[in-house]
Amino acid sequence: MARQRCSRCQRPIPTCLCADIVATTNTWPLVILQDLREATHPLGTARLASLSYSDCLLHTLVVQPNALPSLPGDCVLIYPGDESRPVEELRGQSPRPLVFLDASWRRSRKMLYTWPVLQSLPRFSLNAVPASRYRIRRASEPDALSTLEAIVYTLQELEGHRVAHDRVLQAMDRMIDRQIEYMGSDVYQRNYR
Numbered sequence: 001m002a003r004q005r006c007s008r009c010q011r012p013i014p015t016c017l018c019a020d021i022v023a024t025t026n027t028w029p030l031v032i033l034q035d036l037r038e039a040t041h042p043l044g045t046a047r048l049a050s051l052s053y054s055d056c057l058l059h060t061l062v063v064q065p066n067a068l069p070s071l072p073g074d075c076v077l078i079y080p081g082d083e084s085r086p087v088e089e090l091r092g093q094s095p096r097p098l099v100f101l102d103a104s105w106r107r108s109r110k111m112l113y114t115w116p117v118l119q120s121l122p123r124f125s126l127n128a129v130p131a132s133r134y135r136i137r138r139a140s141e142p143d144a145l146s147t148l149e150a151i152v153y154t155l156q157e158l159e160g161h162r163v164a165h166d167r168v169l170q171a172m173d174r175m176i177d178r179q180i181e182y183m184g185s186d187v188y189q190r191n192y193r
Contacts, residue, residue, distance in 0.1 A: 010047055015178055020171040021051050024164050026155055028095040030056040031071065032147065033118075035063055035103035035111060043179055045134070045148030045172055046102040052168045053151070063107065068115045072097040077121040078154055079112065084125035087157050098154060102147040126153050133173060148172050 006016040030053055032046045039046075039060040050058035061067045075097035078087065090096070099121065101108040112118050126145075130153075134146040145153070149172075152165045159165075 009051060011042070015175075015182070017048060017051075017171065017175055020174045021048070022164075022167040022171055023054065024052050024168055025054045026056070026159065028055075028155060028158050029072065029097040030151060031075065031097050031099045032056065032058045032102050032151075033068070033099065033111065034058060034060045035101075035107045036060055037107060038103050043175065044102065045146040046100075048172060048175065049148045049151050049168070052171065061111075063103075063111050063114050065114060068117065071099065071117065071121075075099050075121060077101075077118055077123045078125065078150060079108070079123055080125040081123060084123045086127050087124045087154055088127075090124060091158055095158075098151075100147055100150060105144065126150065126157070129153050133169060134176065146172070 003012040005012055006018060009017040009021070011017050030049065032049060034044075034046045038044050046058055050056045059069050061069075076090070077099045079101060099118070101111050101118075103111060129143060129145060129149075132145050132149060134149065149169065152169050156162050156165050
């Protein structure tokens with residue numbers, strides 16, 4: 001029998017996130033393109049971002065050539081790479097839609113190459129970010145961030161309001177703490193430390 005899920009956050013009822021969600025206003029619109037595989041991950045952060053931020057669209061997609069929805073005009077892609085410019089260069093400009101890819105590193109690269117329109121977008125990346133707080137997934141890159149962390153650090157850079165955005169990260173911390181409590185510290189230490 002399937003566990004009953006919250007209709008809003010999509011988490012099982014015992015681990016519902018809704019009480020932790022902090023409604024946060026953002027002036028830079030967010031567009032999250034989520035790989036279908038990531039949508040089924042129980043501790044994904046894109047849904048938390050979409051429920052927390054006032055101007056955030058979440059599109060869950062199958063990675064295939066014709067699956068990409070039309071993107072807002074004048075948007076930019078937040079994604080690392082040699083051709084990326086520092087996010088700080090956007091500071092002081094009029095807000096533009098910020099596109100984030102929510103997938104594993106391997107799948108996000110596939111998204112990037114499957115949809116040439118993403119390659120054509122101006123690309124920006126974060127520099128000198130703190131270590132990831134996402135303690136229950138192994139990262140393939142030392143400076144890898146969850147989607148939510150990338151969104152928060154980008155908005156902090158562009159909008160300021162550090163306290164408001166930090167509250168969104170604290171909701172993620174509570175989600176992770178509950179999961180570690182649920183799995184038990186022995187399992188956590190064995191698999192994630």
